[in-house]
Amino acid sequence: xxxxxxxxxxxxxxxxxxxxxxxxxxxxxxxxxxxxxxxxxxxxxxxxxxxxxxxxxxxxxxxxxxxxxxxxxxxxxxxxxxxxxxxxxxxxxxxxxxxxxxxxxxxxxxxxxxxxxxxxxxxxxxxxxxxxxxxxxxxxxxxxxxxxxxxxxxxxxxxxxxxxxxxxxxxxxxxxxxxxxxxxxxxxxxxxxxxxxxxxxxxxxxxxxxxxxxxxxxxxxxxxxxx
Amino acid sequence: xxxxxxxxxxxxxxxxxxxxxxxxxxxxxxxxxxxxxxxxxxxxxxxxxxxxxxxxxxxxxxxxxxxxxxxxxxxxxxxxxxxxxxxxxxxxxxxxxxxxxxxxxxxxxxxxxxxxxxxxxxxxxxxxxxxxxxxxxxxxxxxxxxxxxxxxxxxxxxxxxxxxxxxxxxxxxxxxxxxxxxxxxxxxxxxxxxxxxxxxxxxxxxxxxxxxxxxxxxxxxxxxxxx
DNA sequence: ATACAATCCTTTGTATACAAAATGCAGAGA
DNA sequence: TCTCTGCATTTTGTATACAAAGGATTGTAT
Numbered sequence: 001x002x003x004x005x006x007x008x009x010x011x012x013x014x015x016x017x018x019x020x021x022x023x024x025x026x027x028x029x030x031x032x033x034x035x036x037x038x039x040x041x042x043x044x045x046x047x048x049x050x051x052x053x054x055x056x057x058x059x060x061x062x063x064x065x066x067x068x069x070x071x072x073x074x075x076x077x078x079x080x081x082x083x084x085x086x087x088x089x090x091x092x093x094x095x096x097x098x099x100x101x102x103x104x105x106x107x108x109x110x111x112x113x114x115x116x117x118x119x120x121x122x123x124x125x126x127x128x129x130x131x132x133x134x135x136x137x138x139x140x141x142x143x144x145x146x147x148x149x150x151x152x153x154x155x156x157x158x159x160x161x162x163x164x165x166x167x168x169x170x171x172x173x174x175x176x177x178x179x180x181x182x183x184x185x186x187x188x189x190x191x192x193x194x195x196x197x198x199x200x201x202x203x204x205x206x207x208x209x210x211x212x213x214x215x216x217x218x219x220x221x222x223x224x225x226x227x
Numbered sequence: 228x229x230x231x232x233x234x235x236x237x238x239x240x241x242x243x244x245x246x247x248x249x250x251x252x253x254x255x256x257x258x259x260x261x262x263x264x265x266x267x268x269x270x271x272x273x274x275x276x277x278x279x280x281x282x283x284x285x286x287x288x289x290x291x292x293x294x295x296x297x298x299x300x301x302x303x304x305x306x307x308x309x310x311x312x313x314x315x316x317x318x319x320x321x322x323x324x325x326x327x328x329x330x331x332x333x334x335x336x337x338x339x340x341x342x343x344x345x346x347x348x349x350x351x352x353x354x355x356x357x358x359x360x361x362x363x364x365x366x367x368x369x370x371x372x373x374x375x376x377x378x379x380x381x382x383x384x385x386x387x388x389x390x391x392x393x394x395x396x397x398x399x400x401x402x403x404x405x406x407x408x409x410x411x412x413x414x415x416x417x418x419x420x421x422x423x424x425x426x427x428x429x430x431x432x433x434x435x436x437x438x439x440x441x442x443x444x445x446x447x448x449x450x451x452x453x454x
Numbered sequence: 455a456t457a458c459a460a461t462c463c464t465t466t467g468t469a470t471a472c473a474a475a476a477t478g479c480a481g482a483g484a
Numbered sequence: 485t486c487t488c489t490g491c492a493t494t495t496t497g498t499a500t501a502c503a504a505a506g507g508a509t510t511g512t513a514t
Binding site for chain 2: 014016018054057058061062064065066067073074086089090092093096097099100104153154155156158159
Binding site: 041042043053057073074075076 | 464465466467
């Protein structure tokens with residue numbers, strides 16, 4: 001030992017092309033670069049990304065299962081339509097899962113994590129000062145990450161992360177709205193305090209409010225865009 | 228209209244090979260035919276199922292995202308290990324989602340569905356009399372299907388179905404245990420009644436108890452198998 | 455001008471071929 | 485006997501080739 005620790009080979013840098021393609025397409029869809037309804041044609045994507053059709057196809061299979069693309073038999077894939085119903089469905093589920101996460105976190109959070117959570121709250125407050133949506137978003141993500149991690153449930157973590165990512169583009173817009181910042185800070189504080197005090201009831205209510213506010217904002221955005 | 232209705236071509240019979248392979252492998256894993264830790268080698272599977280490697284690979288990508296197989300870089304896929312932690316995680320989430328489902332069902336269930344639910348309850352009672360685990364399981368699935376459908380949330384439906392399927396093999400064993408039948412019937416009745424009466428609180432508690440009982444049984448089974 | 459039909463072209467679905475990495479085994483040396 | 489090294493085999497990762505289905509376009513007939 002000792003020597004091996006220095007080697008520090010980034011052996012884990014290897015990623016199959018399918019995963020690269022998967023992440024790329026996913027990113028494209030979530031940021032809106034690839035628009036809903038847009039067809040995903042294999043040769044097209046393959047030449048564009050400089051790979052063959054095989055990794056593209058495998059990536060599409062993954063996106064399909066995540067619900068980000070819709071398959072039409074013998075016609076191929078297209079970026080899934082986002083309907084209002086669809087979003088409400090996702091948020092409805094996410095609300096329940098986030099509530100579960102904070103309740104579990106109340107029971108299982110460690111001392112270190114409590115500290116990390118406190119730090120993350122402060123960090124978020126500072127980030128709102130920066131007026132940089134990206135920084136704020138990162139702080140927000142960090143905070144929520146600590147909570148779901150503290151829930152000690154891998155399946156839950158994966159689900160919550162998947163669902164948050166689906167709202168990526170909307171969350172970004174939401175966080176740009178500075179009038180919401182103060183209430184966000186307040187919500188985070190309540191969540192933090194109730195988790196530390198192991199007050200499941202309050203924590204769960206607070207996170208539900210948190211999601212509900214996001215929902216309202218997102219629904220507004222949809223109408224705004226349509227108009 | 229009229230004429231076209233008669234044609235009734237089963238045009239939708241077409242399924243890409245990848246989906247056939249997917250379903251086959253999935254079934255194999257869930258029934259325990261393919262055991263945890265078993266390697267899934269592509270050529271092997273391909274010759275066995277009489278197809279080429281391509282559909283096999285695409286099916287594996289899907290299974291991977293469902294968490295049924297684990298990928299080891301440059302080594303391929305193997306059937307995911309089922310740990311006790313893993314099962315507890317799934318059940319913990321399922322508990323919350325099922326609770327959400329009944330609560331939503333309380334609000335949204337239609338008159339027809341109420342009738343269907345009543346029928347399904349009776350059907351289940353009759354099924355327990357048959358002593359045929361398969362028949363009983365079917366009746367149980369039917370009942371739960373009606374509930375999640377009544378929740379009117381497609382995302383939720385998909386998640387709940389996925390999670391139930393993951394416990395397929397255990398559920399089967401559970402339902403074989405005749406000593407549990409009476410309490411199962413009782414639980415179903417409570418759930419049914421509270422949904423009809425739109426009593427979310429009771430419905431949610433009842434379904435949670437329902438899942439908790441399943442959990443106990445499953446954990447017991449695991450210890451029994453290990454011993 | 456419109457409707458219908460044949461044909462071509464695009465695109466997916468599937469199979470196969472080739473390259474690179476990893477594993478296992480055997481043999482040589484200490 | 486044990487270990488290390490090198491080779492052979494296996495298996496994945498990626499690319500390409502071929503077939504069939506769908507859609508579009510063009511031409512023709514009414």
